[in-house]
Amino acid sequence: MKTDTQFIEANSADPVLREMARTASRILKDYSLTEKQRGELIRRLQAEYHAYKAWNKQYRSYFRTPRTNERFSRTTEGGHRD
Amino acid sequence: MSAFHVQPKAAIVTDVFPILIPTLRIFPDFGRFACKLDTPPDFDQCPGKYASQADFFTNQTAALLDDWTLEFSKCAFADAFSEQHGDMLWISFDLRGLRIAKMIKRHIGDRGRVIYQKPIESPYWKYDSTREILNDGSVVNLHKHPGWHNLLQLRIL
Numbered sequence: 142m143k144t145d146t147q148f149i150e151a152n153s154a155d156p157v158l159r160e161m162a163r164t165a166s167r168i169l170k171d172y173s174l175t176e177k178q179r180g181e182l183i184r185r186l187q188a189e190y191h192a193y194k195a196w197n198k199q200y201r202s203y204f205r206t207p208r209t210n211e212r213f214s215r216t217t218e219g220g221h222r223d
Numbered sequence: 224m225s226a227f228h229v230q231p232k233a234a235i236v237t238d239v240f241p242i243l244i245p246t247l248r249i250f251p252d253f254g255r256f257a258c259k260l261d262t263p264p265d266f267d268q269c270p271g272k273y274a275s276q277a278d279f280f281t282n283q284t285a286a287l288l289d290d291w292t293l294e295f296s297k298c299a300f301a302d303a304f305s306e307q308h309g310d311m312l313w314i315s316f317d318l319r320g321l322r323i324a325k326m327i328k329r330h331i332g333d334r335g336r337v338i339y340q341k342p343i344e345s346p347y348w349k350y351d352s353t354r355e356i357l358n359d360g361s362v363v364n365l366h367k368h369p370g371w372h373n374l375l376q377l378r379i380l
Contacts, residue, residue: 157314161314
């Protein structure tokens, strides 16, 4: 069993994905688990990963604000909006 | 010595390693249970000396903890007691609980300890199951397996 598996999500900006990668590494290094137990945990973690990505994609769309649109961010020198 | 010598009961750990400051343990459980406060032995005799459970929480953290526990009550039962896995996102749930614990620690400061314990219903509970939040916001693992007596043995104040 490889113990030096590096996950891309370990360097993610999302702390949940980082924790998932860390948990996956811990599961792969846990020699007290049987092969079946390890496989079940990894499959479950993988399902949770996909579910979280889908939930995150849906949730994020509800709070998309026009931060880069000039119409909302442009101001005059005195601080008043046009 | 009698032939039927009875081994004396081992002293409970609190007699040897007493709790010196109030310790809030955050762990979700069924029945809208979110946390437990372990207090020093003279907590009741010295009112005002130690922080009470209400001192640990602000309105915001109390509401967040309530919502977090409600989510556990709704989703964890199906996930823990049925053969098919439910919809509970355990990693995200644990991180939110840890974030709430950090907010509580930031509020209480040196007056109390805050410990976060993963729910045993989580499939990943044995990894970093018990963690303490320190004053600077960092998180340290206390022990491999949850158990309140282990918390007392490892951190003698």
